[in-house]
Amino acid sequence: MNAAEMAKAVREAKISAVEIAEGAIGRIRLIDSDVRALLTPLFERALEKAEEIDRKIELKQDPGPLAGVPVIVKDNLCMRGQVTTCGSRMLENWRPPYDASVVRFLEEAGAVILGKANMDEFAMGSSTENSAFFPTANPWDLERVPGGSSGGSAAAVACGYVPLALGSDTGGSIRQPAAFCGVYGLKPTYGLVSRFGLVAFASSLDQVGPFARSVEDLALAMNVLSKPDPADATSSWRTRPDYAAFLGREHLKGMKVGLVSEFEDYPVQSEITEALARVESILREAGAEFVPVSLPTTIEAGLPCYYILAPAEASSNLARYDGVRYGLSAEAESLMDLYMKTRGLGFGPEVKRRILTGTYVLSSGYYDAYYLVAQKARIRISREFRSAFEGADMILMPTTPTLPFRKGEHQDDPIQMYLSDVFTLPVNLAGLPGLSLNAGYSKSGLPVGVQFVGPKWGEGTLLAAAEAVERVLGKPTCAFGGEKA
Amino acid sequence: MRKPRTPVIGLEIHVQMKTESKLFCACSTDYIGAVPNTNVCPVCLGLPGALPVVNRKAIEYAVRTALALGARIGLSTRFHRKNYFYPDLPKAYQISQYDVPLAEGGRLPVGEEEKRKWIPITRLHLEEDAGKLVHSARDGRLGNSEYSLVDYNRGGVPLTEIVTEPELSTPSEARDFVSRLRQLVRFLGVSDGDMEKGSLRVDANVSLTDPQGGLGTKVEIKNMNSLRSLERALEFEIARQELCLERGEPIRQETRHWDDGKGLTRGTRGKEEAHDYRYFPDPDLPPLVLSEAFVEEQRRLLPELPWDLKERFILQLGLSSEDASTLTELPGIARYFEGCVREGASPNRAANWIRTEVMRFLNEKKTSIENFPLSPEKLSRLLARIDKGQLSTTLAKTVFERMVTENLDEDEALEKAGAIAGKVSGDNLREMVKKVLEKEGPTVEEIKSGRDSKGKKRSFLCGLVMRESKGQADPAEVAKVLEDILDR
Numbered sequence: 003m004n005a006a007e008m009a010k011a012v013r014e015a016k017i018s019a020v021e022i023a024e025g026a027i028g029r030i031r032l033i034d035s036d037v038r039a040l041l042t043p044l045f046e047r048a049l050e051k052a053e054e055i056d057r058k059i060e061l062k063q064d065p066g067p068l069a070g071v072p073v074i075v076k077d078n079l080c081m082r083g084q085v086t087t088c089g090s091r092m093l094e095n096w097r098p099p100y101d102a103s104v105v106r107f108l109e110e111a112g113a114v115i116l117g118k119a120n121m122d123e124f125a126m127g128s129s130t131e132n133s134a135f136f137p138t139a140n141p142w143d144l145e146r147v148p149g150g151s152s153g154g155s156a157a158a159v160a161c162g163y164v165p166l167a168l169g170s171d172t173g174g175s176i177r178q179p180a181a182f183c184g185v186y187g188l189k190p191t192y193g194l195v196s197r198f199g200l201v202a203f204a205s206s207l208d209q210v211g212p213f214a215r216s217v218e219d220l221a222l223a224m225n226v227l228s229k230p231d232p233a234d235a236t237s238s239w240r241t242r243p244d245y246a247a248f249l250g251r252e253h254l255k256g257m258k259v260g261l262v263s264e265f266e267d268y269p270v271q272s273e274i275t276e277a278l279a280r281v282e283s284i285l286r287e288a289g290a291e292f293v294p295v296s297l298p299t300t301i302e303a304g305l306p307c308y309y310i311l312a313p314a315e316a317s318s319n320l321a322r323y324d325g326v327r328y329g330l331s332a333e334a335e336s337l338m339d340l341y342m343k344t345r346g347l348g349f350g351p352e353v354k355r356r357i358l359t360g361t362y363v364l365s366s367g368y369y370d371a372y373y374l375v376a377q378k379a380r381i382r383i384s385r386e387f388r389s390a391f392e393g394a395d396m397i398l399m400p401t402t403p404t405l406p407f408r409k410g411e412h413q414d415d416p417i418q419m420y421l422s423d424v425f426t427l428p429v430n431l432a433g434l435p436g437l438s439l440n441a442g443y444s445k446s447g448l449p450v451g452v453q454f455v456g457p458k459w460g461e462g463t464l465l466a467a468a469e470a471v472e473r474v475l476g477k478p479t480c481a482f483g484g485e486k487a
Numbered sequence: 488m489r490k491p492r493t494p495v496i497g498l499e500i501h502v503q504m505k506t507e508s509k510l511f512c513a514c515s516t517d518y519i520g521a522v523p524n525t526n527v528c529p530v531c532l533g534l535p536g537a538l539p540v541v542n543r544k545a546i547e548y549a550v551r552t553a554l555a556l557g558a559r560i561g562l563s564t565r566f567h568r569k570n571y572f573y574p575d576l577p578k579a580y581q582i583s584q585y586d587v588p589l590a591e592g593g594r595l596p597v598g599e600e601e602k603r604k605w606i607p608i609t610r611l612h613l614e615e616d617a618g619k620l621v622h623s624a625r626d627g628r629l630g631n632s633e634y635s636l637v638d639y640n641r642g643g644v645p646l647t648e649i650v651t652e653p654e655l656s657t658p659s660e661a662r663d664f665v666s667r668l669r670q671l672v673r674f675l676g677v678s679d680g681d682m683e684k685g686s687l688r689v690d691a692n693v694s695l696t697d698p699q700g701g702l703g704t705k706v707e708i709k710n711m712n713s714l715r716s717l718e719r720a721l722e723f724e725i726a727r728q729e730l731c732l733e734r735g736e737p738i739r740q741e742t743r744h745w746d747d748g749k750g751l752t753r754g755t756r757g758k759e760e761a762h763d764y765r766y767f768p769d770p771d772l773p774p775l776v777l778s779e780a781f782v783e784e785q786r787r788l789l790p791e792l793p794w795d796l797k798e799r800f801i802l803q804l805g806l807s808s809e810d811a812s813t814l815t816e817l818p819g820i821a822r823y824f825e826g827c828v829r830e831g832a833s834p835n836r837a838a839n840w841i842r843t844e845v846m847r848f849l850n851e852k853k854t855s856i857e858n859f860p861l862s863p864e865k866l867s868r869l870l871a872r873i874d875k876g877q878l879s880t881t882l883a884k885t886v887f888e889r890m891v892t893e894n895l896d897e898d899e900a901l902e903k904a905g906a907i908a909g910k911v912s913g914d915n916l917r918e919m920v921k922k923v924l925e926k927e928g929p930t931v932e933e934i935k936s937g938r939d940s941k942g943k944k945r946s947f948l949c950g951l952v953m954r955e956s957k958g959q960a961d962p963a964e965v966a967k968v969l970e971d972i973l974d975r
Contacts, residue, residue, distance in 0.1 A: 080536045100529050201535040206770035235540045235772050315770055318568050322533050323580030364765035
């Protein structure tokens with residue numbers, strides 16, 4: 003059952019929310035010792051919430067569009083009174099006194115949050131190996147990584163624990179793990195989904211979005227998540243469409259899909275190239291027209307631009323973890339000692355690397371050469387996308403250059419790790435929506451994802467195109483023997 | 488030719504905006520006396536995931552301040568993060584403004600009319616206040632403390648920072664500037680402007696020109712929490728620098744703290760750290776874009792500025808410059824005075840009474856005009872009785888005293904003061920005057936012989952009669968009767 007079907011069944015009292023939650027919990031207990039998608043299970047709380055939903059049903063009240071739907075949220079989303087670690091020792095025991103807006107939106111819509119998903123520490127990483135607690139495995143091959151940083155959320159949906167999960171995407175952290183785990187992952191337009199209560203990595207790039215195993219569920223989730231939020235000054239006030247209204251199109255006639263000329267020479271694994279061709283022909287078949295678009299700066303400057311701006315913002319966002327107010331606080335002799343020891347012990351190597359990089363590029367004497375140049379490159383990349391979308395309604399491109407890599411494969415080589423985000427991070431730099439969808443499996447049985455990128459507020463187009471592909475290729479299947487959730 | 492060294496002073500002033508809520512969250516700004524860490528929320532505590540949303544009122548107040556200073560408002564500005572670690576700064580960065588401030592330019596006058604000098608303003612911007620450290624040592628100093636506590640109630644309170652050009656040349660000019668600015672923000676109603684309570688904080692940069700008139704090394708002085716200590720600190724610092732230069736010692740570029748008790752500025756021991764604040768635009772806040780209409784609306788809301796008001800009091804109401812200055816020091820006093828005039832009080836008498844009786848009461852009770860028990864209308868009525876000769880000034884003061892301290896209405900107060908005016912009059916009064924004159928033979932002689940050219944003796948006799956009547960006579964009538972009898 004997907005989320006839409008579950009909510010319908012619960013609202014029609016055909017199944018209780020408690021039964022659904024118990025089923026999901028059972029499946030997690032069965033599988034998660036191998037996959038380790040969950041950092042913090044919230045089963046008792048979930049069952050209580052499920053009971054509340056069932057009570058509402060008994061009282062003929064409407065629990066909302068996600069009535070009884072079990073979901074898992076990335077552990078960088080605050081939940082009042084629940085441990086929110088961000089995958090870091092620094093926040094190992096931190097319990098926020100408030101809910102992230104998206105958490106509130108989910109619960110107001112009747113969703114039942116089953117737990118907090120594992121992630122790369124402070125969302126920095128592409129493999130979930132940077133979690134301070136344990137790595138998560140790829141459900142399709144336990145020796146491989148699930149991608150990251152929202153690896154736990156992606157794996158949870160791929161394992162069929164839940165039909166929906168929330169992740170956050172700063173440079174590909176939803177789309178890359180979605181591709182690696184064979185599920186849908188949507189990074190919305192910057193400003194569409196509230197960031198309030200999302201522990202910041204790079205504020206100008208971060209965006210919360212859903213993982214799902216059906217396009218219908220993505221649309222359903224977007225209807226719940228994409229609300230204007232007065233608590234987030236970067237939240238857009240434009241009226242949101244009904245995302246479900248973009249579905250059910252019989253054909254894609256009139257839709258123009260861009261193919262990026264510069265990407266043709268970029269080294270991408272052949273099975274990904276084949277998947278792109280597969281999706282291209284499906285879309286053509288559905289009536290879409292293909293046009294070449296050009297993104298020369300994007301491919302050339304995107305990665306360095308991102309790896310200047312994101313660490314710069316991170317260095318400032320993570321400065322608050324100083325051991326004075328909350329989180330880890332080391333025994334220390336003096337204030338400076340407290341800062342050094344707390345931050346030395348609390349942060350892992352990748353986080354430290356980025357804080358150092360970010361501090362460096364913002365320092366006087368280097369600001370102009372790095373931060374300012376990167377800001378200018380960012381503007382050019384946005385412009386490039388904008389002109390590309392003058393001739394195209396969306397762009398089809400790879401999500402990642404490779405299939406899921408092995409655990410430990412890139413752990414000693416940050417540059418190789420960074421390169422796995424080369425197709426996703428420009429989308430964050432330009433603030434655009436990007437959807438990663440499964441487009442089949444490799445010979446070795448690994449999922450292969452491709453990415454749709456739209457203009458700002460173009461989520462509807464991406465959903466419509468994804469649905470056309472889903473009709474032909476079918477919905478993504480669950481790892482470990484189909485849907486038992 | 489050697490020129491004398493002249494002090495060059497520039498000020499950096501932080502003014503707390505009197506908004507109800509903080510700059511980026513809904514917490515109360517009323518931190519004085521509040522239990523530590525009670526006016527806080529995830530936003531002003533900088534908890535992970537919390538985001539700032541700018542307070543419109545704070546923008547309005549800052550824009551009004553800028554407009555009153557004649558500054559140019561930047562219609563598109565932005566907030567920057569100023570990054571540094573300190574326990575009172577919960578996010579480890581302060582949200583401030585950097586390359587594009589809210590306003591630039593503008594000026595403020597110092598000195599009296601004939602010697603008025605306009606001090607140019609460099610810039611004005613908005614930023615958030617930090618929390619407060621409370622050190623455990625008995626002297627409140629960090630150095631001797633076993634531990635320190637942090638109170639974040641003040642964290643996030645809006646501050647408007649005003650930076651002047653270094654064009655002040657004496658400590659008293661600097662003092663005058665701050666006092667004018669304080670008066671201005673009080674008139675605008677945007678701040679308490681209270682240096683003692685820290686709602687107005689002044690840092691000063693001082694240097695001495697070299698003998699060729701070139702700029703000397705700049706020293707920043709901090710920790711002056713009254714106008715008086717600002718002036719003293721500057722005087723000390725200028726003298727210190729002069730002495731250094733005379734002895735041929737170099738002046739270190741440093742920050743020095745004013746010690747009010749010892750009356751000296753003290754350098755921070757050890758080497759000064761060069762701060763690199765790594766300013767960059769705050770990605771959590773979109774650019775602050777103000778419309779022309781918004782700015783015009785703020786301009787429309789500006790009250791009459793204190794110096795304009797003062798001029799009007801002098802020109803239109805005929806007040807002395809001194810009276811006008813005192814009455815325009817605080818907006819509440821100015822409004823009260825205008826209220827009295829509107830109720831028909833003579834401007835000079837009202838001014839005089841407010842400067843003496845009313846202000847004495849306020850000082851004694853340590854209260855403000857807003858809590859003064861007598862409305863302008865009531866005071867005017869009392870003053871009118873003096874004008875009409877129904878009440879002597881002395882008696883009026885007694886009545887006033889009873890009205891304000893015992894909260895009596897006018898009739899009750901008159902009654903209790905035994906001062907239903909004119910009670911002793913006509914024949915009664917004539918008798919009384921005669922009785923007094925009988926006892927004052929020598930004085931009467933003096934007057935009659937024409938030696939009382941200045942009328943002092945007559946006044947003295949008038950006073951005696953008034954005292955005899957326990958103030959229940961009309962002084963005008965007393966004078967008349969006295970004249971009558973003496974001239975006969």
